[in-house]
Each structure stands twice: as structure tokens, then as C-alpha cells.
Amino acid sequence: MLTQKVLGVKGEEDPAMGRPKDTGRTAGAGRGAEGGRTVGIKDVARAAGLSITTVSHALNGKGQVSTRTRERVRQVAEELGYRPNPAAQVLLSGRTGVIGLAAGHQSSEPWERTYRPYYAAFTAGAMVEAVDRDYALVVVPVGPGTDLWTRIPMDGLIVVDPIAGDPVINEALRRGLAVVTDGRPIDPAHAELPYVQSDIVTGIGLVMDHLHDAGARRIGLLSGSELDSFTLDSEQTYAEWCTTRHLPAAVERTAPGEPARDAARRLLATRPDAVHALNRTYGEAVLAAAQALGLSIPGDLMVTVMDEVEPGTRPALTTLSLDPRRVGSACAAALIDRLTGAEPEPVTVPSRLVPGESTQRG
Amino acid sequence: MLTQKVLGVKGEEDPAMGRPKDTGRTAGAGRGAEGGRTVGIKDVARAAGLSITTVSHALNGKGQVSTRTRERVRQVAEELGYRPNPAAQVLLSGRTGVIGLAAGHQSSEPWERTYRPYYAAFTAGAMVEAVDRDYALVVVPVGPGTDLWTRIPMDGLIVVDPIAGDPVINEALRRGLAVVTDGRPIDPAHAELPYVQSDIVTGIGLVMDHLHDAGARRIGLLSGSELDSFTLDSEQTYAEWCTTRHLPAAVERTAPGEPARDAARRLLATRPDAVHALNRTYGEAVLAAAQALGLSIPGDLMVTVMDEVEPGTRPALTTLSLDPRRVGSACAAALIDRLTGAEPEPVTVPSRLVPGESTQRG
């Protein structure tokens, strides 16, 4: 009886399918040099015996065109397979319907970040929001010597973690693009830009309180060399927290190009009983350095990290999660608000603490 | 001593930064209705007292222009902040430097898939490949009633899991776009398209052998309602495997719109001792249905699933992983080959089996 089903599966299939033995070679279509030029509105007009104007009006429901003519134009256009050239429409209207997402720091290997969970989730959130509002999102690489993005038409740009004097922002503004940033712009020249930020102040507070409650008294911070608001605010909030509690503070930063593990080693040399790391890489570096020193976790050292966790899973390291999907969504919303004339609402997205084993003593 | 460091951090910062108390309101720039129109090549020509032609030549290093003039043009253009309008360049050259990635089936909620790990990894792979070869990647939503993607200029399109008579492919071809698919095109009309595919035949073989080695003799397959090559090839390979081994086969499909759990229940009613599920959702549905029946895993029922696992982690469910990043990369490469005149190499990306607890008896 089971076998019957399988036969059924085999038999009732579309006859079109065959085993994949054919090679996937290239086809004929395309705007190549071959015969078939694309059919333009001009061709439709000629075929219908009408003017270009009338065809345009008929197709777009704009001007005064008799119903009969309108219908005939539709018919002819359909037969010819006419499709308006998007590039021409963009040139004319100035509106592309595309917003860009600048991925990658000027200061770092641009694409390394793409793989990171934060970017992936951010992108997904921004994409959905954009599409909901009838925009497409193009993720563009930026970085030293990468000007590809300037050659692709777009209406606005989302810049993640802007830095002081951010060249991408400057170039975008010069081009007349609307700009929204994820993270407060550091540069005073960009202070007027709309932005979305994660609630780092509260988030760092959550982490520190959590560690403190777990018994930590010498909490170190492993930070980065990038001067974005996330890093700066994290460091500052951390410092204020320590000062308020009259507890010692130790910040260590990875120099540009330096392996995170070296910075982690330096930090552990200050003998902290807990460390908060500003991203996953740094967190792993702390773990590695701790292991090299024979420190047990969480017994000798508690570790927390800024990272993204899959919803519903429990991370090994206690994690401060920034909800990047919501941040991305908010960025896209703000940018599109700006493009459509609405005043973007300043947004602060709350972060949440996901406890893991790395801070659970006993 | 620890405290000193913190003071250092607070003190040596760029004076530009301040606490984030200012609201992120909108700025002034933009091509809005306000005064500042964008400066075009015409403005540069006028300012330099030259013709448009000469300016263009000077800026692009094309025609015969004296070094002195060339330099002066550069100077003026810089001062005016001239940037060529990408839309005009696209209209003229016909080349956008953008390739699209169609996300979502015509038959399914378009965005549901975006969140899936497969898409995320696929996108990342395609994006990196595209950028390496000086193309940008725009992820466009497709689905019933979604024609947004047709309005954005691009040179080619990657279609994931094409179905019979795929409307996206047809529309793309009609527009003269180059098309590459992830998964062999089902429709005979698209048989000539270049494609990249995962090695499903080998992959299913791995899964079935693995289950068989673990003692399974009545292996069921939980499949989907989409008629793409992934589904079809999986089912067919599965059926052939069962036939060759003279073992019973049971395939159950979720009807469109039907909760996966119902199909899983139907499948378990055939009393299999192992089930392979064609995606994560289906795998979870099998687990849920098994639990409802009081079946223990892997004791009473072994479960395998097609899914992506983070490299270096061990999944709970034994997983057939398709290496979507490589697939995405190969798709982008093939598409760009096609655009640049090269003949795309047909590619088959191997899949790998990652054993988990769900098939380890004893």
C-alpha cells in the first residue's frame, strides 16, 4: 500500500519534467546584439496608428482618450509585449523607487559584516518594510575604493553606524539623496539627519546590573576601534555605570587590524571577574583568552556579549540583543517617510538581555 | 588604576560627541522642492565656458582634449560638486550594473521565505560574488500582484526554485533580462536557461543511506506542494531509492494553505520508522505530530530534515545542508558571465549530511 503512493507520485507528474541530465547552457533571449530589439512606446504608437502621447495617456490612464482608443492601445501594447523602460521613467521622474542600504564600514573589510547576524536581520527588516511601502531595497557595498553604489540610481540611503566625517553620508548628501542612519550620527555636520538607534543606555545598564547581581565586582569592557555611536555610547554608559557604583572600570580596545584576542588578553590581565564584549568576535576572543589562562566560565570569569540570538534559543553566552530586524524596519520607514514628505519619527528600539550559561554561577 | 582608564576614555574623546538627547529630526538636503537643484553637466559646461561634449570627454578621458582644458574641467566640476546622473547613464548605455534576486514564489507568501536561513545565506553568497565582480544586487519581492520589481532597472535576474510556467521568468525574458535559476527550470520553455543546482540526487541518497544504516526500513517523505525541481527531484530520487531497495515508500504533501502539521499527521498514520522532511517547518511539524502520538525520537521515529546549519554547530535534527551560500555565489557568477558575454558553466553544488541526535539510536 505504501508503494502505490510512490507509483502515484511518479505517474501523475507533469510530463514536462525529466531527469536533470541536460546541461544548463545559456539561452537565446536577452537584449544582446541579436535581432530582437526591445519594443518601445514608439513601436506601439506606430502599430496603433496613433501618437506617442496618446499611447502614453491611454496606458497610464492620464489624458483624455476615448474608451475605444484606450482599449485598442492596450490591445496593441499587449500583443507587441510592450514594457516601459524603467530607466527612462527614472530619468524623467527623478524617482527610482529604490532605497539603498550601505553595508560595511569605511574602516573595515566591507563584506565581512554582511555575514554577521546583525546585518542579515537588519536587512530582512528593512527589506520587508520597504516592500510594504512599495520600495525596493538594494544593498550596496561601501568601503575604501568602492564607488559602485554611486552608479546605481536610488532615492535614499540607509547608513549603518555612521562615523565622524562619514564619507558615504557626505557623498550621498552631495548627490541629493535622503539619508537615514542606524545609530546617531557622530559628525556634527550630520546632526540634522533622521536616525534610528538601539537603546544602548538601557541595554548596557541591563548587562551591568545582571553581572552585578550575579556577583561581579570588577567588570571589564572589550570594545572596538570604530568611532560610531554604538561604541561610544556603550563605553560612556559603561563608564558612568561604574562611576555611579564606585566600581573599577577597564576598557580595552582592539586597534585597527589587531587580532581581537590580543586586546582580550590585555583586558584579562587586569584581572576582571566579568567581561562584556561589544560583538560576537570579541566575545569569542575573550573565551579563547580565558581558556588560555585556565579561567573557568562562569566560575572565574563571567562573559556577556552583544550579539543576535535566534528567537526561542538559549545562547551559551549571556547576550544583549539589539533587535536588528526592528531597527532595520524603522530605518526604512524613516527614510521612506522622508522621501514621501512625511516627518520621520525619531525612534529608539529597545534591546533585551538573554541570559545564558556564561553568567550563571552555581 | 582601573578607573583612570575610564577617565581617559571620557576625556580624550572627540569634542564633537554629545549625549544622545537631541531628537533625530529631518535635515535640509535632498532634491526636494527647495532651491538646490542638482548640478548637471550643462552647468559645468557653462561655468567652464566650454561645450557639453568637451566636458564629458574631459571627465571621462575620452576624446581629444588638451591637458590644460581637461584639468580645468575637473577643477570646475569638483567645485560645483558635479555628479553624473546615474539614471541618464543607464538610459544611454543600457547597462545598470545591477542584478536582481527574485525572492519568493508566485505561489507563496513572498516574504516568509526571506526569513529562512536558506535565503539569507543564498543572498549573502550572491551579494559577495556580485560585488566582487562590480555588480550590485537588489533583492526584489515577487509574488501574486507584486510587480514592483519590474519597475526597477536591472541587467539580469536570479530566480530561485523556478516553477512550471514561471511568470517571473517569463516577464523577465520579455523585458530582455538575462535569467539564471537556482534549481533546474521545470518548464520546457525555460530549458535553455543557465542554472545552478544543488546535488539533490546525491543528497537524498546520503539521507536515505544514513537512515537505512541506522536501521530504518519504512522511511516516509514529507514534501511540499510547490512544483519546483527541488521538490520533484527529491521525491523522484526518494522513490527510486525505495524501489531499488524494495522498501515501501510513502510521500505526503502539504496542500497549499494547509498547516504542515496535518500532512505530518497523515504521514505518521502510515507508521513509518523514519521521516525525511523537505524543510525546517515540515521537520518541526513532524516533531509535533510525533509528540502528539507519543512517539519517541529517535527510538520510535527517526527524523531528518533539509535545512541549513551554522557551520561548527551540531543540530538536534540530522540535517541535509545545501550550502546555499555557494549556490548563491554560483548563480551570481553565472548571471554575470552571461551578461559579460562569457558562457556560464553549469554548476552543481554538493550537499552534505550533518548527523544529529534525531537519528542516533542507542
Add this chain to the structure above:
DNA sequence: TCGGATTCCCAAAACCTTTTGGGTGGCGGA
């Protein structure tokens, strides 16, 4: 039959750049 209002349609400008195919003036050689 004429004027005016309608109805339907069209020519041309505009969007911005690149490229083609000259055109102009100066210089050297004859």
C-alpha cells in the same frame, strides 16, 4: 450658419548624458 463648448488627439519639450561626425583655426611644408 455661426460661435462656443467638448472631445479627442498630437507635436514638442524636458529629463541628462554619451557619442558621432564634423568644424575651426593654427602650423609646417611645398
Add this chain to the structure above:
DNA sequence: TCCGCCACCCAAAAGGTTTTGGGAATCCGA
């Protein structure tokens, strides 16, 4: 002195669409 060549530059077309500002019929009432 004249011719040809060279160096430098430019006008105009092309690319495909939308929109502006009419223009030519047609129809109605007077």
C-alpha cells in the same frame, strides 16, 4: 602663398518616456 594636416573643440542626435500646451475636429444651441 597655398594646401594639408593636426590639435582641439563643438552641435546635434540618440536613448525612451511623461507632460505641457495647444490644435483640429465634432456637436450643440442659437
